[in-house]
Amino acid sequence: MTDDIQVTARFERGATIIDLAGDVTTFAEEAINQAYHDASSDGAHNIIFNFREDDYINSAGIAILIGIVTEARKRDQRLLKTGLSEHFQKIFRMVGLTQYADLYPTLEEALASIEETA
Amino acid sequence: MIPPNTTRVVELKIPSELGYERVAREAAATVARRLGFTPERIDELQTAVDEACTNAIRHGSKSDARMKVVVLLSADEKKLDILVKDPGAGDLPPTEVVAPDIQAQVEGRSPTGGLGLWLIRQMVDEAYFMEDDESGGNQFRMIIYRTTDESRSAFDNESPSTDDEGGSE
Numbered sequence: 001m002t003d004d005i006q007v008t009a010r011f012e013r014g015a016t017i018i019d020l021a022g023d024v025t026t027f028a029e030e031a032i033n034q035a036y037h038d039a040s041s042d043g044a045h046n047i048i049f050n051f052r053e054d055d056y057i058n059s060a061g062i063a064i065l066i067g068i069v070t071e072a073r074k075r076d077q078r079l080l081k082t083g084l085s086e087h088f089q090k091i092f093r094m095v096g097l098t099q100y101a102d103l104y105p106t107l108e109e110a111l112a113s114i115e116e117t118a
Numbered sequence: 119m120i121p122p123n124t125t126r127v128v129e130l131k132i133p134s135e136l137g138y139e140r141v142a143r144e145a146a147a148t149v150a151r152r153l154g155f156t157p158e159r160i161d162e163l164q165t166a167v168d169e170a171c172t173n174a175i176r177h178g179s180k181s182d183a184r185m186k187v188v189v190l191l192s193a194d195e196k197k198l199d200i201l202v203k204d205p206g207a208g209d210l211p212p213t214e215v216v217a218p219d220i221q222a223q224v225e226g227r228s229p230t231g232g233l234g235l236w237l238i239r240q241m242v243d244e245a246y247f248m249e250d251d252e253s254g255g256n257q258f259r260m261i262i263y264r265t266t267d268e269s270r271s272a273f274d275n276e277s278p279s280t281d282d283e284g285g286s287e
Contacts, residue, residue: 026136056140058168059233066223066230073224087161094240095233096220 007031009039013111014118015080016044020051024061036068040075046114047072050107051083062095069100078102080110128191132171134179134204139171142189142202149191150198155264162241163198163262169234170202170245170258177211178204178256196272197243197263206255211247215239243269 005022016039020032039047049065051057072079079101084092092098104110130145132138146167150160171187179185190201215235222228238245244261263269 023140056164056168058165058172059231059237060172062233063230066220070224070226070230085161087158087165091165091237091240095218095237099220100224 005031007035009035013115015046015048015111015114016042017048017050017107020049020055022055024055024057024064026060028061029064032064032068036071040071040077044077046078046080048080048082048107048110049101051081051088053083053085055088057088057091062091062097065097065101069097073100080104080113082107082110123194126193130189130191131186132189133183134175134181134185134187135183136172136175136181139168139175142171143168145189146191146198146200149193153193153195153198153264155198156266159262159265166238166241166245166260166262167200169238170200170260173234174202174204174256174258177209178206180208182207196268197261200260200262202258204256205253211256211258243272
């Protein structure tokens with residue numbers, strides 16, 4: 001049994017946007033890490049993880065994201081996260097992920113933030 | 119006529135294989151919706167059930183799909199009482215739950231992971247491992263009230279010895 005996760009990447013307004021649709025669990029590890037490493041290889045500085053509001057994230061998924069935060073710090077990249085439901089925003093704050101990746105309610109707000117700091 | 123305080127019990131058996139925890143969390147959410155849980159509490163319930171089943175699959179039965187994880191959902195008017203049983207074929211349950219040190223994980227000083235039990239404790243009103251049952255397996259119990267107000271009310275009426283409080287909002 002595998003859970004469905006769709007991970008796609010695109011470049012827009014100075015940011016690499018990694019769109020995530022589905023369950024962010026242990027089954028998502030390879031796809032998410034691949035998308036992140038592809039973006040890094042292309043020289044991405046600003047990387048937005050764009051979730052859907054009905055995405056589900058468990059502790060294994062959070063561990064994947066902590067791993068990416070670790071890599072991003074080494075590469076001096078900025079990570080942003082958008083589209084999370086209130087529940088997962090709360091969990092990200094509880095865990096402390098928001099110290100390392102800024103949360104924005106919408107993709108547009110995340111992109112505007114990048115443009116302001118450019 | 120069904121008496122007003124009747125407990126409704128749903129029993130699930132899922133294969134000990136990652137991915138099937140989703141079946142349990144969606145079943146729990148369905149039961150909670152019927153009970154009138156608030157959306158916030160349903161989200162918390164789903165996270166707690168998913169993590170408990172993931173632990174039972176990964177640690178309590180070594181992800182061996184020939185084994186089963188049993189999930190008992192006992193619902194009354196105010197709360198859902200959840201029991202997750204595994205065969206106890208893997209690691210022993212931890213004796214303490216510590217908050218994750220995200221900074222140490224990000225700086226590579228400690229491995230990532232180990233969030234599940236801590237997260238469960240943040241989501242539900244009570245969460246603890248019970249004494250071994252006769253089969254020698256692990257039994258993990260969680261209680262979650264329908265609303266945060268009912269949760270507070272239940273604990274206000276209890277004696278102060280609440281070591282297993284989940285600290286939910």
